[in-house]
Amino acid sequence: MKNAETGHVIVGKVGATYGIHGWLKIHAYTEYAANILEYRPWYIKHENSTWIAVEVDSGRMHGSSIIAKLAGVNTPEEARLFTGATIAVARSQLPQLKENEYYWSDLIGLTVINKNGEVLGTVIYLMETGSNDVLVIKGEKEHAIPYLLGTVIIKVDLAKQEIHVDWELL
Numbered sequence: 088m089k090n091a092e093t094g095h096v097i098v099g100k101v102g103a104t105y106g107i108h109g110w111l112k113i114h115a116y117t118e119y120a121a122n123i124l125e126y127r128p129w130y131i132k133h134e135n136s137t138w139i140a141v142e143v144d145s146g147r148m149h150g151s152s153i154i155a156k157l158a159g160v161n162t163p164e165e166a167r168l169f170t171g172a173t174i175a176v177a178r179s180q181l182p183q184l185k186e187n188e189y190y191w192s193d194l195i196g197l198t199v200i201n202k203n204g205e206v207l208g209t210v211i212y213l214m215e216t217g218s219n220d221v222l223v224i225k226g227e228k229e230h231a232i233p234y235l236l237g238t239v240i241i242k243v244d245l246a247k248q249e250i251h252v253d254w255e256l257l
Contacts, residue, residue, distance in 0.1 A: 095130055095138060095175035097192040099123050104167055105149075109160040111169060113146070113153040116191065121148055124155065126176040133172050187236055189243060191220075199224045199232070199250045202241065207232075207256055222250070230256055 102112035115123040124146040130138040146155035160166050181190065191213045199207045199222065208226025213234065215221075220234040232254050233239050242251040 094178050096178050096181055096190050097173055097175045097195075098126065099174040101131065101169045101172045101174060103170060104163045105154045107163060108156070109162050109166040110154045110156045111160075111166050113155050113174070115153055120151075120153055123153065123174070126180050128176075129157075130175045130177070131169060131172045132175070138175065187243070189245075193245060194222065194243070194250065197243075197245075197248050197250050199252055201255060202251065202253050203255075207252070207254070210250065226256070 098117050099113055099115040102114050104110070105112050113123060115121075117123045124143065128140045128142050131141050132138045142158040144156045144158045146153060157166075157169065160169070175192075184190070194210050195212060197210050199210060201207055206226070208224035208230065210222050211225045211229070212223050213220055214223065214231075222232045222234050224230050224232060232252060239252055239254055240250060241253055243249075244251070
């Protein structure tokens with residue numbers, strides 16, 4: 088899920104259909120779930136396909152979830168074609184980040200190397216814990232590493248697709 092080369096940043100995923108008029112459940116990866124509805128157009132992609140631009144006709148919070156209606160999608164059968172697709176927006180739509188700030192999607196897929204030069208694995212996703220974010224990496228096993236810049240996270244090098252950490256796997 089490295090997306091820097093495409094100019095897109097992944098912001099969510101399409102879930103199941105909702106209702107009989109072609110609405111879809113949306114799983115947002117934005118800091119505040121409803122923010123995903125502020126970006127237009129969305130770019131949608133299934134695993135082995137190319138990005139296609141889609142317009143969002145309407146969207147809203149539905150309880151603690153989000154539902155959205157894409158332009159031209161009017162039935163559950165048409166909506167089902169989008170289920171499981173990744174949602175991205177153009178990087179140019181997002182706010183500029185300060186130094187040493189990164190979008191989570193930029194960190195997914197990076198190789199994690201400890202200070203001894205050992206490759207610990209690849210970032211497969213991140214999660215919020217309340218006190219700090221956590222990198223989940225996959226090597227021989229899955230491991231969680233706290234995302235603490237300056238202590239655990241020594242350096243993020245997007246050009247080399249690496250994260251250097253002060254961390255030992257047990």
